[in-house]
Amino acid sequence: MSERRWRVGIVGLEPGRSWASIAHLPALRALDSTFEVVGVANSSKESSEAAAKAAGLPRAFANVAELVESPDVDIVAVTVKVPHHHAIVSAAIRAGKHIYCEWPLGNGLQEARELAELARNAGVHAVIGTQARFAPAICQMRDLLADGYAGDILSTTLIGTGMNWGAEVAQANAYTYEAANGATMLSIPVGHTLAALIETLGNIAEVSATMAVRRTSVHNMDTGETLPVTAADQIVVAGVLDSGAPISIHYRGGMAHGSGLLWEVNGTEGDLRISGPGGHAQLVPLTLSGGRGNDVELKPIPLAENYAADSTDGPVAGNVRRVYQAMAQDLANDTRLAPGFDDAVALHRVVAAIEEAARTGGRVRPDSL
Secondary structure: OOOOOEEEEEEOOOOOOOHHHHHHHHHHHOOOOOEEEEEEEOOOHHHHHHHHHHHOOOOEOOOHHHHHHOOOOOEEEEOOOHHHHHHHHHHHHHOOOEEEEEOOOOOOHHHHHHHHHHHHHHOOOEEEEOHHHHOHHHHHHHHHHHOOOOOOEEEEEEEEEOOOOOOEEOHHHHHHHOHHHOOOOHHHHHHHHHHHHHHHHOOEEEEEEEEEOOOOEEEEOOOOOEEEOOOOOEEEEEEEEOOOOEEEEEEEOOOOOOOOEEEEEEEOOEEEEEEEOOOOOOOOOOEEEEEEOOOOOOEEOOOOHHHHHOOOOHHHHHHHHHHHHHHHHHHHHOOOOOOEHHHHHHHHHHHHHHHHHHHHOOOEOHHHO
């Protein structure tokens, strides 16, 4: 693999609090022989300068346009709120930059399609941050299934908490309670976890769904305001995989006293379970358990040596790091190991199918959208 260091410019970095700060920056610094973070662009020059100084970065760009046009930037990391993804990613593609964009790619399926087509036509490497598929426990479950641990897959069940979308919210996350912003419980924790499920078990062929807003208002803990809620805090999905195996999903807003994340795969020879403290499979610690043959209950399955050795930086930075590692291999070898914008469009289709099924009360095939 080439020893070139890829120069990354981050859009949206607030030291100590933003996703770029707690996930992207440590992930990239752990790969400093491959990547170099050259600077940041925020909403203002002053904000960029403050972030660059606090994070020890060499350059503060005056705005996004200056960052994406800079000859010193090879890769643009887009880590801002979803409504801004389309404009920033489009500008980066037009500038010929490679891109790592956080999921969701766009505010809805149409924006995702537009960005994927732009990236394809420009010939840039465009990566989507659906990093749950790189979580070590999920990778090990995938290995076990491929080795026949569970036999033929009969069904799969997914239960999760949104962690957000409860009775209270911090100002920074208040926008996620408005469905029109495209950063909902369905698109974020359900979407991230579905990306891992689809990678593991195959595509979803058809869905029916019920979505409800059971908490119609939320208390803003920072401002004291009571805000209206339009994003669903209860999501129930029934469907079928391409293989014919049934799938059931129930996500609930907030933090429940029961399962934070429970994903079970039932097969002819055994069962596997992924569990965690919350429904965001991309950022919570996960454990794997299984049972087969004469086992009367599921038992913990320790991580294999290779996965355990690759887990020392935890799920937040670690899962993002693994996406960057795959991206680096793709850039060096012209492979497609990292999830790309076409993968993002396929996942957006599933999200859109769930929304359409809930709206119409019918059954919807994602591949029809």
